[in-house]
Amino acid sequence: MKIHEYQAKELFKDFAIPVPEGMVAYTKEDTVEIAEKIGYPCVIKAQVHAGGRGKAGGVKLARNRDEALGFAEEIIGMHIKNLQTGAQGKKVRKVLVEKGVNIVNELYLAIIMDREKAMPVVIASSEGGMEIEKVAEEHPDHIFKEYIHPITGLSNFHSIILSFKLGLNKTEQRLFSELVSNLYKLFMEKDASIVEINPLVITDTEELIALDAKVNFDDNALVKHSDIMELRDTDEEDPFEVEASKYKLNYIKLDGNIGCMVNGAGLAMATMDILKYYKGDPANFLDVGGGTSEERIKEAFKILIADKNVKVVFINIFGGIVRTDIVAIGVVNAAKSMNINIPVVILLRGTNEKQGRKIIEESGLNFIAETDFKKAALKSVELSRGDKDVNSCK
Amino acid sequence: MSILVNKDSRIIVQGFTGREGSFHASQMIDYGTNVVGGVTPGKGGQTHLKKPVFNTVEEAVINEGANVSIIFVPAIFAADAILESANAGVELIICISEGIPIKDMTKVKHYLNTTNSRLIGPNCPGVITPNEAKVGIMPAQIHKKGRIGIISRSGTLTYAAVNQISNQGMGQSTSVGIGGDPIIGSDFIDILKLFEKDEETEAVVMIGEIGGSMEEKAAAYIKKYYNKPVVAFISGQTAPPGRRMGHAGAIITGGKGYAKEKMRVLRDNGIHVVENPAEIGSTLKEILKKKF
Numbered sequence: 001m002k003i004h005e006y007q008a009k010e011l012f013k014d015f016a017i018p019v020p021e022g023m024v025a026y027t028k029e030d031t032v033e034i035a036e037k038i039g040y041p042c043v044i045k046a047q048v049h050a051g052g053r054g055k056a057g058g059v060k061l062a063r064n065r066d067e068a069l070g071f072a073e074e075i076i077g078m079h080i081k082n083l084q085t086g087a088q089g090k091k092v093r094k095v096l097v098e099k100g101v102n103i104v105n106e107l108y109l110a111i112i113m114d115r116e117k118a119m120p121v122v123i124a125s126s127e128g129g130m131e132i133e134k135v136a137e138e139h140p141d142h143i144f145k146e147y148i149h150p151i152t153g154l155s156n157f158h159s160i161i162l163s164f165k166l167g168l169n170k171t172e173q174r175l176f177s178e179l180v181s182n183l184y185k186l187f188m189e190k191d192a193s194i195v196e197i198n199p200l201v202i203t204d205t206e207e208l209i210a211l212d213a214k215v216n217f218d219d220n221a222l223v224k225h226s227d228i229m230e231l232r233d234t235d236e237e238d239p240f241e242v243e244a245s246k247y248k249l250n251y252i253k254l255d256g257n258i259g260c261m262v263n264g265a266g267l268a269m270a271t272m273d274i275l276k277y278y279k280g281d282p283a284n285f286l287d288v289g290g291g292t293s294e295e296r297i298k299e300a301f302k303i304l305i306a307d308k309n310v311k312v313v314f315i316n317i318f319g320g321i322v323r324t325d326i327v328a329i330g331v332v333n334a335a336k337s338m339n340i341n342i343p344v345v346i347l348l349r350g351t352n353e354k355q356g357r358k359i360i361e362e363s364g365l366n367f368i369a370e371t372d373f374k375k376a377a378l379k380s381v382e383l384s385r386g387d388k389d390v391n392s393c394k
Numbered sequence: 395m396s397i398l399v400n401k402d403s404r405i406i407v408q409g410f411t412g413r414e415g416s417f418h419a420s421q422m423i424d425y426g427t428n429v430v431g432g433v434t435p436g437k438g439g440q441t442h443l444k445k446p447v448f449n450t451v452e453e454a455v456i457n458e459g460a461n462v463s464i465i466f467v468p469a470i471f472a473a474d475a476i477l478e479s480a481n482a483g484v485e486l487i488i489c490i491s492e493g494i495p496i497k498d499m500t501k502v503k504h505y506l507n508t509t510n511s512r513l514i515g516p517n518c519p520g521v522i523t524p525n526e527a528k529v530g531i532m533p534a535q536i537h538k539k540g541r542i543g544i545i546s547r548s549g550t551l552t553y554a555a556v557n558q559i560s561n562q563g564m565g566q567s568t569s570v571g572i573g574g575d576p577i578i579g580s581d582f583i584d585i586l587k588l589f590e591k592d593e594e595t596e597a598v599v600m601i602g603e604i605g606g607s608m609e610e611k612a613a614a615y616i617k618k619y620y621n622k623p624v625v626a627f628i629s630g631q632t633a634p635p636g637r638r639m640g641h642a643g644a645i646i647t648g649g650k651g652y653a654k655e656k657m658r659v660l661r662d663n664g665i666h667v668v669e670n671p672a673e674i675g676s677t678l679k680e681i682l683k684k685k686f
Binding site for chain 1: 504
C-alpha cells in the first residue's frame, strides 16, 4: 500500500525523523493561509500517488503571497502523468505547504526489502535529489548498501560504514546514525516494504532533514496495522479496483476489451498473455483467488460488466482450492440476476469439473463452454472483434 | 524414483482440523498419501479423518516418525508453524498458506539455513508424485505417472500445464509448486538440482513469472550444469510495471523483473521458451521427439 508524502512525514515525526515544518492544504485559500503562517520562501508540493511530480510542474517554490496563490491554483486540480498512471494521469487533490530550508548538501537514503537475500538493505548515496535508478546507471560507485540480517537487526556499525562512505563530518555522522536507526525502526515496526528519503538534506544550520518522504507497506502485514490501513486514500485508486478490494478480489484495470475472470495469479497473467498472443486485448487482470465463494464470483462479474470497454467475458477456472462447481453456481446466479448482454466464454477444468460444466449447461444461459485453453482464448478474441462493430452501430 | 515425496513419506498436516486442512487432508488420504496424523494445539489425543491429532509437531515426530509436514494455518500463524516444524526436525515442510508478511519470512528463511529442513512455499499448491503422494491442494485426477519434472511459481497455471502434458500422453515424475511470494524456501535451482539427480526425470518444465531474478539465475545454472532438456514459460508478458499481479512476488520494480528480459536470458542460455501458455505440452513433446 502507498501513502502520501504528508502522511509519510507525519509517520516520520512519530519516529523522531526530522522533517520541515508544513501542513497539507486542499484549497488555494488554505494554501495561502498556511504559507502566511510558516513564512516565505515556502514549497508547494502536489500530493498524489505518482512519481515525477517535480518534472510535471507539481512542486514550486513560492517567495510571497501572490506566488503561493498562483502556484496553488496551478497545482490543485492538475493531472500528473507517468508510466504507471496511464494516459489519463492522476488528479492532484491536495498540496503540502512546507517551509523552505537552506540546503548545503543532498543525500539519498532508503531501506527496502531485498527479496533475493531475504533481508532489508539500507541504501545510501551522496547523489541526493536525483532519480536513484539514474544514479545507479551513471555513478554506481556513488551508491552504498548495507544488508541487515533480520535476526540480529541493525547495528551501529552499519550506519558508521555508510556515513564514512558518504564523507560526513562528525556532527553529521551522529545525526545520520540516529536517523538511520529511527528509519529502520519505522521500517520494521510498521512492516514497510520501502522507506525512501530523496533528498535527505544537510542544512546550513547543520541539521539533517527529510525533504521528501516515501513509504510503502507490505500488503500482507496490513492486518496487523489498523493505523496504517486508515491512511489508505481510495481517491488515488481506480474505482473498479477499490470496489474489487472490498471483496478481496485481485483486480487491475487495463485498457483492452476482453474481461477476464481467472482463479490464480499465474493463470490470470497467462490468460492475459494468451489473449495478447492471439492479438486480443485484455481489459483487466482479475484473480478471484482460492476458496472463492459464490458472492465473490458475483461481485467479480459485476465489476467486469461495469467496465464499458468490455465486449466479451472470458472465464478461465482451473480448480484446486476452489471447486469448479462452486464457481459455476456463482457464475450462473450472478448472470441470471444481472441480465448480461455480452457473450461469455467459459473454460472450467479441475476439481469437480464435470459437475461444474453440467451446472453451466443446465442453466439455460447462452454461455460458450470450452474445454480447450487455446480454443477458448481464440473464441474470446474473435468475439471481442465482432462485438466492436455491433456496438459502434448502437 | 521421484523427488521430495513418495509413498514412504510420513506426512503430518498442520492445521489438520481446520476447514481447509480437513478438506485437503481428506483428499490427500483418498489419493493414497501416507498421512500419519495432524497437529492442532489443544486437540491432541483426538482422532480426525481416522488419524491421530497431536498438540505439537514434536509429538507427531516422536509418535509417528513424521518427516514431512504440510501447513494450512492462517497466514499470521504460518511463519510460527514453519519454525515449529523445523525446530522439531521435520525434513520437508510444505507451506500452502498465502499472505505471510515478508518480514516474518526473512526470519524464517535465515533460521532454516541453520537447520536441515527444506521449505517449499509458502503460497504454493504443494508437491505431488503421481500414484505415490499428493502433498498439496492440486486436483489429483489431471496427474499421470511419468518422466517430466515440473517446477512452478504458480498454482492453477501449473495445473493447466500438467493437464497439457498428461493430454500429450506424457506424465510427471514430480510436480513442485515453489510458491508465488517474494521470499520462498526453495527456488528453481534448488529443485533443478534434485531433478538432475533423479533418474526417472527425463525433462523439466519451469513455470516462472514476473518479479525478482530467480529465473535468470536458474538460466545461468542450467547452461553451466544441466544435461536434461528444460522447457520454460514466463507469465506476465502483458503485466504493467509497478503493479502486484496477485502474487506478492509478481511485481516489476525498479526496471527489474520483466517477463521479456527473463525470456531472453532463458533463451540465451539454451532453454526452450514457450510464448503461448497453451503450447507447453506440445512444445515439450516436440523437443523430446527430436532428442530420441
